[in-house]
Amino acid sequence: MTMPEVKEEKREITFRVYRFNPQIDASPFYDEYPITVEKGITVLRALNYIKEHIEPRLSFRSFCQAGICGSCAMRINSVSKLACTTQVWDELAFADRENVILVEPIANLPVIRDLVVDMDSVVGKIEKYFGWVESKMPENQMGKKEFNIAEAEFKLYDAATDCILCASCISECTMTKANKEYITPAVLLKSYRMEADSRDAVHDKRLGVLVSDNGVWDCTHCYRCMEHCVKHIPIMEAIHHIREDAVQKRGLSDTPGAKHAAAFVKDIEKKGRLVESLLPIRTNGLSWTVKNMLPMAFKMTKKGKTPPPPFMVKAVPGIENLRSMLKELKSRGNSNHHK
Ligand code: SF4
Numbered sequence: 001m002t003m004p005e006v007k008e009e010k011r012e013i014t015f016r017v018y019r020f021n022p023q024i025d026a027s028p029f030y031d032e033y034p035i036t037v038e039k040g041i042t043v044l045r046a047l048n049y050i051k052e053h054i055e056p057r058l059s060f061r062s063f064c065q066a067g068i069c070g071s072c073a074m075r076i077n078s079v080s081k082l083a084c085t086t087q088v089w090d091e092l093a094f095a096d097r098e099n100v101i102l103v104e105p106i107a108n109l110p111v112i113r114d115l116v117v118d119m120d121s122v123v124g125k126i127e128k129y130f131g132w133v134e135s136k137m138p139e140n141q142m143g144k145k146e147f148n149i150a151e152a153e154f155k156l157y158d159a160a161t162d163c164i165l166c167a168s169c170i171s172e173c174t175m176t177k178a179n180k181e182y183i184t185p186a187v188l189l190k191s192y193r194m195e196a197d198s199r200d201a202v203h204d205k206r207l208g209v210l211v212s213d214n215g216v217w218d219c220t221h222c223y224r225c226m227e228h229c230v231k232h233i234p235i236m237e238a239i240h241h242i243r244e245d246a247v248q249k250r251g252l253s254d255t256p257g258a259k260h261a262a263a264f265v266k267d268i269e270k271k272g273r274l275v276e277s278l279l280p281i282r283t284n285g286l287s288w289t290v291k292n293m294l295p296m297a298f299k300m301t302k303k304g305k306t307p308p309p310p311f312m313v314k315a316v317p318g319i320e321n322l323r324s325m326l327k328e329l330k331s332r333g334n335s336n337h338h339k
């Protein structure tokens with residue numbers, strides 16, 4: 001006789017939680033809380049239990065408990081997620097230590113206390129990049145009639161409106177990690193949503209800031225934001241749309257970012273690969289390159305890592321095929337823009 005399979009429904013699990021109170025702690029540390037957890041419990045419920053029964057000072061944010069408000073984002077086993085929609089038992093598969101779940105604040109934002117981060121810089125960036133619609137409707141008509149848009153237009157930014165500003169994408173963004181002034185993926189997404197709205201009156205102003213330093217051209221296309229968006233929003237599509245819009249409306253010589261993209265395409269067209277030694281000059285000009293790149297160039301020469309001079313960069317085999325593919329892509333792009 002075979003015994004019926006007994007499914008484990010409870011387990012002792014340790015939550016290793018980041019702790020830091022900048023007012024009294026010299027540096028962050030980790031506390032471990034072993035608790036018995038039933039299957040079906042979320043990380044947020046486990047944290048609530050710890051706060052109620054073990055450590056009342058443990059600080060974290062939560063509100064809706066349903067993946068709607070975005071306040072409970074944190075890094076669970078080193079990945080940014082919403083604690084209220086993350087099942088403890090699912091996380092056991094990703095734990096570095098058996099039955100130990102690591103809980104930390106989201107990255108790239110200053111910690112106020114424990115798992116609570118300061119969102120002020122995000123709010124500041126939403127302000128800087130006009131993250132709202134400034135209505136074209138004359139003031140005397142406001143409140144008297146609706147200002148509708150076509151369904152087809154709404155579809156353009158429908159997905160972007162799902163953003164709950166949880167900052168998980170900001171936490172995972174490689175560019176934000178390197179440069180805290182960077183616009184961030186969440187703010188790019190918000191700007192796109194407003195930029196695509198035909199009722200908005202400040203497109204040009206917004207686009208002007210978006211293409212400036214720390215803006216849309218600084219994104220490195222690592223796709224991490226999109227991979228980790230808790231609402232599965234295609235953030236990269238928004239970033240591409242802003243760039244296309246910038247190139248169409250402001251031309252390719254407008255900013256270093258646009259010039260960089262243009263130089264990139266030209267190299268691929270000509271040789272099928274990049275002429276790296278000339279990219280900084282074509283992007284930022286000779287004087288900027290001499291001033292900013294010379295020290296690095298010396299270091300690279302010392303280590304034997306300088307890119308080959310332009311005359312040594314030969315065209316890749318099959319360059320003719322590549323050129324005709326690019327030509328085809330360009331003509332498709334042009335006909336799409338004229339639709
Ligand atoms: S694709 Fe751009 S915005 Fe997204 S994570 Fe990478 S650098 Fe950040």
Ligand code: SF4
Binds near residue numbers: 163164166185232
């Ligand atoms: S884009 Fe996604 S991950 Fe980023 S803030 Fe919005 S919902 Fe959160």
Ligand code: FES
Binds near residue numbers: 065082
């Ligand atoms: S508590 Fe609102 S999203 Fe988690």
